[in-house]
Amino acid sequence: MKIVGVHGIGNFRQGETAEQAAAHLSALWAKRLAEGSDVSVVYYADLLRDPLRQSGDDELEDLTDEEGELLAQLLESFPASERAAQGWIFSLVRAHIAEVAESRLLRPRMVEWLMTRFVKEAAAYLREGTAVRERLAATLRKVQPDVLIAHSLGTVVAYETLHAEPALKVPLWVTLGSPLAAPKAIFERLTPPPVAGRGERPPGVARWANLADPGDLFAIPRKGISQRFAGVDSDDHDVVHAFDFHKVVNYLQTARLRALLAQ
């Protein structure tokens, strides 16, 4: 079975070229998927970094105003105590994130990191994603896969790529931990834009299955994919309670995914 994969956030691989990173990711996905799978993972994390910046970019303080706004929109999906925030204030955002973390028994700094990475990479992709989509499209044209598996931010990349190039045929598209339905932060910013509050299965996709961990911070809102998009064939939001929902391997090893691929 020929599988193309698209990774999610937080996958920048220090010290590796894009080719090396793609090869390593393909191997590690293949190891977790069924025997005999031919997996090509598209690597794009390198395209979302600012190549000139002389520091890391994974602290709240590193966010630009634009990215801060995106984070504020994302956080609207998480209930918070009553507070009157005016503008983009670290301490308020930090307190909000700490509440999110507490409600999910996660470490606040981990949630901060995840939120920051998501916002940084999503903002970079939404700002200029052409090169990222080109990489995926090129791989899809070359491999002609049976299945496309996209994780996290990768589902946004796949959605827009497949809509932009309807000629790309994908018999089965599996989205894992997808933020596609996240209101304001992602959903309203998609290209093509949703019509009357609904998105649509890309024309080249025959079947669309969504899997989500209920603990996944970015797979919001619950059951959002099937509610907000037409043509979703299955939307399973109780996959696992993974200890580390951020890692794709925890999705790749689930029985639900195996079952989907076996159909």
Added chain:
Amino acid sequence: MSRVLLMGVSRFGHTVDADEEPETGARAWADLPFVEERMPRLEQAYRKLAYEVTAVANPDRGAVLAHTDAALDGGHRIIHVISHGHTRLSDRGRSRDAELGDKLDMVPSCGRTGLGTDVVAWVRTAHGAPEPMLFIVDLCGAGRAARVGALIDVPEDELHAWVIAATGPNDPTYDGLFSEAVAETLERVAANGLDTDETLRHVRWDRLVNDIRLRLSALGATTRLRTTKVDLGSPLPDLPFFPNPNWRPDPRRERLMEVVPPARAFVADLDAEHFIDRVRGHFVGRRTLRSRLAPWLDDPYATGLCVVTGAPGCGKSALLASLVCAAHKKIIEAAPDIRDYLRAQHPEGVPSPNDALVAIHARGRGLEEIAAAVAEQLGFADEAVTPAELVAHIQRMETPPPLVFDALDEADNPGELVDRLLLPLAKGACKLLVGTRRSTRFEPLLAAAQDMLIDLDEVDPGELRADLEQHLGQRLEEVPGYQSRTVRAAMARAVAAALTDDVSRRRGWGAFLVARIYGRALESLPVPGDAAAAERLGGSVPRTLPGVLELDLRLRPDGGRLRAVLATLAWAKGDGFPADVAAAVVPEFAPGLTESEVRPLLEAGRFYIWTGVDHDGCKLFRLFHQGLADYLQDHPYEPGDIR
């Protein structure tokens, strides 16, 4: 001792196993390809400044530790780093409370910070070294290294760890632009020492930092660099990081630099070359007046206001300066040869050295600055004084100190200076000597002087003529071709007579200024063969400043370009323009003239130019006389040049 450690990281090794995903919360550092371009240029720039450079590309943590240890221990002068900067805990399992605020790691090529990578720790260690060290930190968050808590209270002259950082303590930096700017500045230091005056051994800290700042913004950087904070309350120490290529050891000039600027300005020109020649050319004549004013200054019971006035170039400043340079204790200590010369010429006209004498050259200075400078010279500088407090203070003194103010008309807001300081002083039984041009706004002051109003245009024409003759005679001794004493004498006599023959003209331009420039023009005119020819030539001297200036410029092959340079300097405020500023303005008057052409012209025009030193050590150029500046402001182009 002159060694630099230069470390740059362009590539970061892989940190994730090939078949693993990056851990949640793991940091990953992107490569910095631009570092590879910055390093060779920096290395070369440091070498041009005679530094021995240890350049280390892509050190891992162990290498960073070993190299900085060697540099901190082995007396390197400078450590310069370019990489990612990191200010947080590497382990995200712990809360923010576990972080140390005062920390800035240079990320090594292995991506793992730890022992040896904290720049703040290097800075702290360097402070304990026997000699000052400089850290040039091109990292994100670099400003942390410039604000080390433990060093905040250390006085500047005891601080041994100095930092220039690319950006603020919480701000990013990009593309190694800061290091690019530093390289440009270093190249300029090698080329011209950033125009630092030749009295200074090293390029001053403020000048250096300011130049890097300018280069950085010229490169389009949006970040602002940060440096070690300096206290404006105390003078900056002479920091040994960048030797001044212009430095010429000149003890007299170095001593003069210790004199407060408003008093220093009375010394004709600070330049070492021809110093005594210039003293001779400057302080000539006015024997009668000097014999009258010197005893008055010396008399402990004499009070009152004396105002010296007259046309531009009539010699007001020279007269006042001859008194100040002979009596001001600090100037005598710095340049005793001026007093010695004046005493040898005319002992009766030389006042005694006086600790209490205050000298203020008001050109380009405002009331507050002048009040502060008076207070400083009287030795109560520590108390902040208003002009009214200053007047009251001086009135309470047992012996009235002589207060000498020159160039009143060139002060910022002279009216305010007269109303709030000089008139109150004059009314309060102080001893005041003021030099100024005539102007209606000074009428109250001139009236207050009563019988002590000295109009140099009204002095005995016989004495003026004799003074001019002596001045010119001395000047001609230096002009090539004028070996014959009879020719010299005839020429001097004829010029002096011509410049004093018409009383009505004298209100326009001072004879001394005209004579001085004519002396310069004679260098380009054919030397007369005998006394009769000398008399004819001398009799044809232009009677006005415009006439004699145009004559001299016409005679010089570079006259047109020199005129553009002088016209530029005519607009200089205060102590003058730096060379680069002048070079930037000159094309307004001579399109296409480049900086490399302007610099030699500033030297060629030395006759018309006095130099000074800016507060940051930069050499400044201005015209030697305000009358010249006024004329050139109105006539920047050659006559007949219609623009």
